[in-house]
Amino acid sequence: MIKALVGCAAALLAFSGTTRAEGPKTHIVEVVSDYDNLRMAFRPKRIVIQPGDTVTWVNLEAEEHNVVSYPDGYPKAAKSVISPYMNKKAEKWSYKFNVKGTYEYHCIPHLPMGMHGRVVVGRPSETGEFHEPNATQMKNYSAMLREYFDEEDFKYKPRGQRQANGTSAHTAK
Numbered sequence: 289m290i291k292a293l294v295g296c297a298a299a300l301l302a303f304s305g306t307t308r309a310e311g312p313k314t315h316i317v318e319v320v321s322d323y324d325n326l327r328m329a330f331r332p333k334r335i336v337i338q339p340g341d342t343v344t345w346v347n348l349e350a351e352e353h354n355v356v357s358y359p360d361g362y363p364k365a366a367k368s369v370i371s372p373y374m375n376k377k378a379e380k381w382s383y384k385f386n387v388k389g390t391y392e393y394h395c396i397p398h399l400p401m402g403m404h405g406r407v408v409v410g411r412p413s414e415t416g417e418f419h420e421p422n423a424t425q426m427k428n429y430s431a432m433l434r435e436y437f438d439e440e441d442f443k444y445k446p447r448g449q450r451q452a453n454g455t456s457a458h459t460a461k
């Protein structure tokens with residue numbers, strides 16, 4: 289019985305070894321400053337890789353960008369992905385992804401332009417497999433955003449109050 293189990297485990301190991309004979313890969317995501325269309329973007333926006341692969345982001349212009357996973361945008365078993373700011377043309381940053389699942393990320397300076405990307409490692413995450421941030425992590429994320437956005441932008445006003453003050457974006461002319 290034990291021999292049979294050992295044999296089975298060995299077969300599984302051998303099988304997993306043959307599924308990726310070529311070894312880990314490095315994938316390039318271009319960090320695009322699309323001035324003509326008033327947007328900044330990651331190209332490709334979505335990339336599918338295998339565990340152990342590396343993604344290298346390459347800044348195509350002398351523009352400030354970073355790569356930051358959303359607070360609830362990565363697998364529970366993984367760590368958040370936070371790059372330093374890239375400012376120079378052709379500047380690169382690499383990250384090795386070991387944990388399977390979906391990683392949703394954005395560039396903080398260009399969040400208002402919808403500068404967002406996704407890395408799928410092995411397979412997409414199911415609902416319930418995403419990280420649930422705690423208060424400390426939310427404060428850290430908020431602090432990163434506050435480097436770029438005004439304090440007023442973070443003050444939530446109930447719908448009725450906004451209309452009463454005439455500050456609603458939907459009613460203001």
Ligand SMILES: [Cu+2]
Pocket residue numbers: 328352353354395396397398403
């Ligand atoms: Cu950006």
